[in-house]
Amino acid sequence: MSHAVGVAEVNNVEIRSGPCGVRAVYPLTSLLSHSCVPNARSIVGATFAGVIASVDVAQNQELSITYVPLHICSLLRRPQLKDNWYFDCRCRRCVDPTELGTFLDAIRCRKCPSGHLLPRELTWVCDRCPSTRSKESVQQLIGSLLDEKDSLDRSDLAAYLSFSNKAGRHLHQNHYILNACRRWILPLYCRVPANSEITNDMLKRKIDMSERYLYVLDRVEAGLTKNRGKCYAILASL
Numbered sequence: 001m002s003h004a005v006g007v008a009e010v011n012n013v014e015i016r017s018g019p020c021g022v023r024a025v026y027p028l029t030s031l032l033s034h035s036c037v038p039n040a041r042s043i044v045g046a047t048f049a050g051v052i053a054s055v056d057v058a059q060n061q062e063l064s065i066t067y068v069p070l071h072i073c074s075l076l077r078r079p080q081l082k083d084n085w086y087f088d089c090r091c092r093r094c095v096d097p098t099e100l101g102t103f104l105d106a107i108r109c110r111k112c113p114s115g116h117l118l119p120r121e122l123t124w125v126c127d128r129c130p131s132t133r134s135k136e137s138v139q140q141l142i143g144s145l146l147d148e149k150d151s152l153d154r155s156d157l158a159a160y161l162s163f164s165n166k167a168g169r170h171l172h173q174n175h176y177i178l179n180a181c182r183r184w185i186l187p188l189y190c191r192v193p194a195n196s197e198i199t200n201d202m203l204k205r206k207i208d209m210s211e212r213y214l215y216v217l218d219r220v221e222a223g224l225t226k227n228r229g230k231c232y233a234i235l236a237s238l
């Protein structure tokens, strides 16, 4: 009995959220392995479950899906995999401190002007100077910034922009937290009140922000994915 509960616990997917949420186990889709750079994605509805390729898949290449949101940085993503699915992910993204050149985890060095600290097991090391910082110290910084971000009013564009400026003093410009802000800021940017003027400067800022967000998505969430689709829809509406 406990084995059956364990199998259901690890393999279930949410098909309806909220107080009367529903979770289900689909035997075939549950067979798929996780990758933080998957080549497919699962589609789950109330009465069906399926898998579609998100990028071109070679003959005999293993299909993989993600068990966690892909835009999350390694510092937060890998513990989720460990806590919920009991494995240490060693995919090509997880073993690369730059996360495929995106620097989603990188924080600014306090000892040199252009360096960034990257994760090396339990210590974070600057890519330009010998400076280091403990993982606990980085976790504290990220935790406090996340708490602050989560306390923002989601309809308050000015608050998001102000927080992004502040967080940007500590984080690489592609850091997960700044991209999480861009996910909210971009749709807010597009809700321009009727009859208000859109200046060239505003337009340029929106395009720059969309392109920076897409730069990261192209590397960690390539192909036919929801987030890329939403971002292209925003760019098309500008």
Ligand SMILES: [Zn+2]
Pocket (backbone or CB within 6 Å): 035, 036, 037, 089, 090, 091, 092, 093, 094
């Ligand atoms: Zn991984």
Ligand SMILES: [Zn+2]
Pocket (backbone or CB within 6 Å): 109, 110, 111, 112, 113, 115, 116, 126, 127, 128, 129, 130, 131
């Ligand atoms: Zn440095």
